[in-house]
Amino acid sequence: MSYTVEQTKNGKTYVYKIDSYWDKEKKQPRQKRIYLGRKDEVTGEVKTKKKKIPVGSYSIGSLHFLKEICKQSNLFKVIKKVFQEDYEQILHLCFFKIIKKEPYYFYQSWCEESYILKDTFLNPLSVSKLLGEIGQDERNIQNFFYEWIKENKTSGAVMFDITSISSYGTKNEFLERGYNRDKEDLDQINLGLLTKASDQKNIGLPVCYRIYPGSITDVVTLKNITDLVKKYKLNLDCLVMDKGFYSLENIKEMSIKGLKYIVPMSFSTKLSKEVLIDLNKKILSPSSSFVFSESVYSHAKKEILIGNTKCFAHVYLDKKRRASQENRLIKKISELEDKFSKKQYSTANEAKTYLEETLKSRKKYFDILKKNSKFSISRNEKVFEGEILKMGSLILITNSSDMNRDDILSLYRKKDCVEKVFLSFKHDVNEKRSRTHSLINMRGSMFVNFLSLILITWIDHVMKEKKLYKKMSKGELYKILDRLKLYELATDETMLGEISKKQKDIFSAFKISKNVKPSKKIG
Secondary structure (H helix, E strand, O other): OOEEEEEEEEEEEEEEEEEEEEEEOEEHHHHHEEEEEEEEOOOOOOOOOOOOOOOEEOOOOOHHHHHHHHHHOHHHHHHHOOOOOHHHHHHHHHHHHHOOOHHHHHHHHHHHHOOOOOOHHOOHHHHHHHHHHHOOOOHHHHHHHHHHHHHHEEEEEEEEEEEEEEEOOOEEOOOOOOOOOOOOOOOOEEEEEEEEOOOOOOOOEEEEEEEEEOOOOHHHHHHHHHHHHHHOOOEEEEEOHHHOOOOOHHHHHHHHHHOOEEEEOOOHHHHHHHHHHHHHHOOOOHHEEEEEOOOEEEEEEEEEEEOEEEEEEEEEEEEHHHHHHHHHHHHHHHHHHHHHHOOOOHHHHHHHHHHHHHHHHHOHHHHEEEEEEEEEEEOOOHHHHHHHHHOOEEEEEEOOOOHHHHHHHHHHHHOOOOOOOHHHHHHHHHHOOOOOHHHHHHHHHHHHHHHHHHOOOOOHHHHHOOOOHHHOHHHHHHHHHHHHHHEEEEEEEEEEEEOOHHHHHHHOOOOOOOOOOOOOOOO
């Protein structure tokens, strides 16, 4: 049996529902009182108070974190200016790639778990359509590069490198066979990336990129780089590249364009051997030694001609590394000599075959000798000396006469920022292989990945600076942040979960406000 009762207190009337029931244990009637609400004195209506019961929970920690990084890096400002209609959907795709590192067909389910506007949810077909629209809109991609470079005031040294991206795609005319840096037997495209040199003031952020057919080599790409520099009006002091870009034509091209450059000389060239021999006595002198980043190097410099182009060869020697490499080589060679001496050979051809099969690349160190019907091997001193000269050595070519030995080595060492960006591209964004089939969709996907790389590079810089890698990886960082939930209540209100100490420490390290606002908008 149920009925209602009213109770007046301080001039206000409260209404309760009374449920009567029989208590089997105590064997007597009992009552259960349930509060219904306050009675309106004018209308007589009972205003029921809704309980704050959670009806749904959403991940908000990582989203809040990445939104703030977008603003700190000025990426939000630039992407909103260029992609006025789709900027939020594009950035959410970036956030998904960074946090989950999964294919886009998981994107919709991630949206449903995250505090994101429902009208921005994209199913796999919608994602593909958006990527196609981005890839087709080459003008906006170029505009983004212009604005991004302008916003970052890119000057000083810029690093350039190229990597290969394998693909199973069949409808992409850029997919070709070429030198695959991941040793995969697949068609590929090549991705060339320009990155700022990092220093005390600048994070080495990616600047712009270009996609090339898979068969294009590093050497051939150089002309395209100089076009990029000119097209985007990059005010750079020096272009730093890897040894794959060293060639007579490239040295000539950069000199004609008036570009300062630093590029390693390949040891396979005749000129490199001449430079090492000419400077060997000088570089072994104690007066040539100096300390750089807590390591001891020796340095010698020489003006040279590459074709008809005048430039400078700076030779750096790490004596400790040379000694270590030389010791390993001598031990290996001694083992091979011992093995050879224990064999019997009836002909010179048999001895040569054994040498080739056993020593492989090291066969160049030996000559076969015959004495009293017996075959033996002797070390080729000239080859040995030439190989030891290269050990621990680095030849950097530049056309700059005003940069000193420390400046040149420092800039070249910073080149690894591009390699780290490529590692992030293939592992942090999980794009070692492209999953798109058409060239248009690949262009769109590459642009989203490029934006993701900007944020990843920013995050990586702060994690190193604040020594967060001693406590967590980037993957663990997002897992910790994803534990921060936002709860939707039956009253249509929202309630933020408790922010943990680890989450507070992350926000502090990145100078992000701990006052997490429950907004589904990015801006």
